[in-house]
Amino acid sequence: MNMTIAISTCLNAITLTLQQHADEVAELDQAIGDGDHLVNLQRGLTALTQDSSSLDKMALPEALSKIGMTLMSTMGGASGSLLGSMFVTMGKTAKNTLADFAGLVDIYAAGVAAVKARGKADIGEKTMLDTLIPALVSLQASVRSNDSLMQAMQSLQQAAEQGMLSTKDMLPTKGRASFLGERARGHIDAGARTSQLILSAIADEVIQNQ
Amino acid sequence: MNMTIAISTCLNAITLTLQQHADEVAELDQAIGDGDHLVNLQRGLTALTQDSSSLDKMALPEALSKIGMTLMSTMGGASGSLLGSMFVTMGKTAKNTLADFAGLVDIYAAGVAAVKARGKADIGEKTMLDTLIPALVSLQASVRSNDSLMQAMQSLQQAAEQGMLSTKDMLPTKGRASFLGERARGHIDAGARTSQLILSAIADEVIQNQ
Amino acid sequence: MKKLLNQPDTLLTESLQGFAIAHADIVIAETSPRFVRRKHIANHPKVALVSGGGAGHEPLHAGFVGQGMLDAACPGQVFTSPTPDQMLAAAESVENGAGVLFIVKNYAGDVMNFEIAAEMLEAENATVLVADDVSLPADHSTGRRGVAGTLIVEKIVGAAAEQGRDLAACKALGEKVCRQTASMGLALSSCTVPEVGKPTFTIADNEVEMGVGIHGERGRDIVPMASAETLVQQLTETIDRDLSPQAGQKILLHINGLGATPLMELYLVFDIAAKYWQQKGIEIHRSLVGNYTTSLDMIGCSVTVTLLDEELIALWDAPVHTAALRWGC
Amino acid sequence: MKKLLNQPDTLLTESLQGFAIAHADIVIAETSPRFVRRKHIANHPKVALVSGGGAGHEPLHAGFVGQGMLDAACPGQVFTSPTPDQMLAAAESVENGAGVLFIVKNYAGDVMNFEIAAEMLEAENATVLVADDVSLPADHSTGRRGVAGTLIVEKIVGAAAEQGRDLAACKALGEKVCRQTASMGLALSSCTVPEVGKPTFTIADNEVEMGVGIHGERGRDIVPMASAETLVQQLTETIDRDLSPQAGQKILLHINGLGATPLMELYLVFDIAAKYWQQKGIEIHRSLVGNYTTSLDMIGCSVTVTLLDEELIALWDAPVHTAALRWGC
Ligand SMILES: Nc1ncnc2c1ncn2[C@@H]1O[C@H](COP(=O)(O)OP(=O)(O)O)[C@@H](O)[C@H]1O
Ligand SMILES: Nc1ncnc2c1ncn2[C@@H]1O[C@H](COP(=O)(O)OP(=O)(O)O)[C@@H](O)[C@H]1O
Ligand SMILES: [Mg+2]
Ligand SMILES: [Mg+2]
Ligand SMILES: [Mg+2]
Ligand SMILES: [Mg+2]
Known part of the structure; x- marks a missing residue:
């Protein structure tokens, strides 16, 4: 399987999808958060995009670490520390992992574990993890069943979307939305939505790049 | 001519007319003043009304002084000091003046002079004086030409109304409205309007009481 | 309300x-x-x-x-x-x-x-x-x-x-x-007098009342909504024309909020005003930023400048202990 | 915005x-x-x-x-x-x-x-x-x-x-x-994050967000708009249940404005809260009223109570010299 796509390509795709869903995402964090999630992510993305040509030239471990450090020092907020920790950890893991499909899934798994650890959270708490974990489970299943890259990416997209949608009826127990208690039910979590948009955009790029 | 009407009767009539024109008066002071003129006047009136039975029993000089002191200590604002000074001065003048029609006009003249002195203002400056002075001129003319009380009161009402209306196109040079300069043109002065409403209500009472 | x-x-x-x-x-x-x-x-x-x-x-x-x-x-x-x-x-x-x-x-x-x-x-x-x-x-x-x-x-x-x-x-x-001492203020909104129960005036989203007093009244003129830089410039220039401070003059620069303006914005106003004066060689020797002379819940601010000399500086710095201003004790 | x-x-x-x-x-x-x-x-x-x-x-x-x-x-x-x-x-x-x-x-x-x-x-x-x-x-x-x-x-x-x-x-x-220390706040309006450009939430004229944080977010519940007495009571009672101060206890009572509430109203809130505690035999030993922990231009307030002892009183009274809090020097 050929999975080499440039980081800059991914960044452009992510920037585009967030632009297209900007109002929706902003409103999600306004409804049950504090309204800054879109701007936080975009600040991080802008910083990464400025670095994209040098990121393209780096080896995967360095690139992932650099992405993590950049997100950590530009985003702020809950999502900044979580995504920052995720990528820094992925960078560390990548150093000792073969970057084939299974290896990339392992690297992603390490990233998701870092989010769980940093956020002291798990699936079912109405956070980005409700996207990230189902996506991981789907990827791991694809590795086990030797899916084609196309199949793997499509299942990933489905799993991420289902996970994202599942946050709608959840009672939040982590992050700002938890303070609203029952009032937060009926709203999708902003971080779950952006994670899903990002994963889906990357998957599209992988599919197109085949 | 019989002019004895109870102060309480006048107060009730004034209270009623201000209630009927409350929104209009409030809006006049909101447009080119600071929006408190109606409330200031009503605060003064409420205080007078509480005292009305004792006011009814007093001799004219004492009653006028008492009204002046009460307005002075309850109204505040430009209008409080002006109406306060007006009535205190009328009380002083009443001590040495026969309270027939001509005498009452003299007493009123002293009150208007007090407003002019306290406010360092005159006709044409877009203030209550644009009602008070034309009303005085009309009353003095009625004295000279020996008008019937009915005639005198009707001319007074006309003069006061014309005076009040004349403030609309004036450029204000005293009071808060002066700060707005040209922007104040096109609005009637709140104090001119309330003075006119008050004079007119008293005139109606005098007419009915004949 | x-x-x-x-x-x-x-x-x-x-x-x-x-x-x-x-x-x-x-x-x-x-x-x-x-x-x-x-x-x-x-x-x-x-x-x-x-x-x-x-x-x-x-x-x-x-x-x-x-x-x-x-x-x-x-x-x-x-x-x-x-x-x-x-x-x-x-x-x-x-x-x-x-x-x-x-x-x-x-x-x-x-x-x-x-x-x-x-x-x-x-x-x-x-x-x-x-x-x-x-x-x-x-x-x-x-x-x-x-x-x-x-x-x-x-x-x-x-x-x-x-x-x-x-x-x-x-x-x-x-x-x-x-x-x-010279001051000038502007307002982005009216305020609401409790006994009246509705805003004293209405103002469009693209308008600013320039030259307001502190009684929630309209200003001298309506000017178009613009950047803080542009608006504050109008305040400082008018003050400048009035006081005409010379280069080297020490001033007290006071930015006052009219009641509902976030402190973050008042410090932005301070920054703009301070730089205006500094560029003219005027020294911002003392400063005061906050809601001190308000118009209930009006959104807006004013800029005040006092020309200082040694006498005034010493008296400004002297101990004060009140509910809203306190230092030196 | x-x-x-x-x-x-x-x-x-x-x-x-x-x-x-x-x-x-x-x-x-x-x-x-x-x-x-x-x-x-x-x-x-x-x-x-x-x-x-x-x-x-x-x-x-x-x-x-x-x-x-x-x-x-x-x-x-x-x-x-x-x-x-x-x-x-x-x-x-x-x-x-x-x-x-x-x-x-x-x-x-x-x-x-x-x-x-x-x-x-x-x-x-x-x-x-x-x-x-x-x-x-x-x-x-x-x-x-x-x-x-x-x-x-x-x-x-x-x-x-x-x-x-x-x-x-x-x-x-x-x-x-x-x-x-225990605090609780309420909001009568949303605030507007500059980068977002519109209010974070909408709220009806007859509603109050009860139990808000300081990020311009909705509260725990919506309660009907009511007199300051009724609203502040809800804050103080919740604090009372949490801290359960005994008669004779000295407290620091801090009324905080969320940014766009006039000081006049904050002192009214102080009056209501102070009387609540005084009626229970609690002594208002220190107080602080003003906009200290704000949510941009939100209309609202919070009540904070700290139970004091001699150690905390002495430390509270100790000299402080910052931009927003200053005494004793
Ligand atoms: N403890 C946590 N674990 C995992 N995700 C979290 C946690 N807390 C918050 N999040 C995620 O972060 C998102 C909010 O991010 P953002 O708005 O950028 O930061 P903040 O909450 O600090 O304003 C939430 O929608 C949620 O998905
Ligand atoms: N110098 C003055 N001379 C005469 N009348 C004045 C003067 N200044 C103000 N007024 C009158 O007072 C009225 C305003 O009264 P009011 O609103 O009660 O007081 P304030 O102006 O202090 O708010 C004006 O409408 C005007 O008629
Ligand atoms: Mg947020
Ligand atoms: Mg945030
Ligand atoms: Mg007025
Ligand atoms: Mg007034």
């Missing part, structure tokens, strides 16, 4: 009760007639500083009663000057042999009511009229309005009175500060 | 520049990464107090940097926790041998970013987590939020650090103040 209150007509009394409890260590609030005075009256003759004005400008004036500033303040109804009996009672309660100096913002209502009080007061007294609003021409028919510069007069003269200057000297000093 | 600004994304930087000029006598503002620190670092080892959080709460935290309170503060973007590199740089710039105490409001973003900074910092360090919002149950899944009680922790621990207490003692003291 959404406000935290019980009844519009009990708000002032209840609020003043709260003020008196919160600052019981330094002030006493009297209720009939209504005034606030220092808890501790000097035991030697000292010029007594008395100010007052309509409510709705909090912390002005009651928030400036205390050591090194005012001796007493009379709050009127919202935007309504207090009455002569309040001023008289306040003055009599703090006068202790060196006379009374009234500090009066130049508005018809305040001027006339304080005039009446001054005529009635037996003790020796004098008045300083504050008229710092340079949005009005110097020859305006009633004189200029008194706005946010008032607290600077109160602070500086308060320090001088505390140090024992006599009535004539305090009055002269107050007039000097007035001459050397 | 009507705000005094140039560009939403330059507001923070410009505002901080203004802050640095206005308070150049006591603070220095660094820009990359962004933090504010005391101008004068103690020349003997002293526990360094570092706090921070999203902007939009001004004067919290930068307004509390100075003698007797914080050593440094890191402002994030509006309502967005600062980043670990800011905290690290701030801590390293003020650490002088006695370790660093981070004072962190309990929000996921603040907690996690400060955690990362603490992991990276080589110097000895500890953290006090402020979680004083009793609108949430004590066993809330993330713990309670940190709100207006934070400044009380910063003031009291700041005084102790100034007096030379060591890191462990400062942390223990901070946790004691946290245990003895």
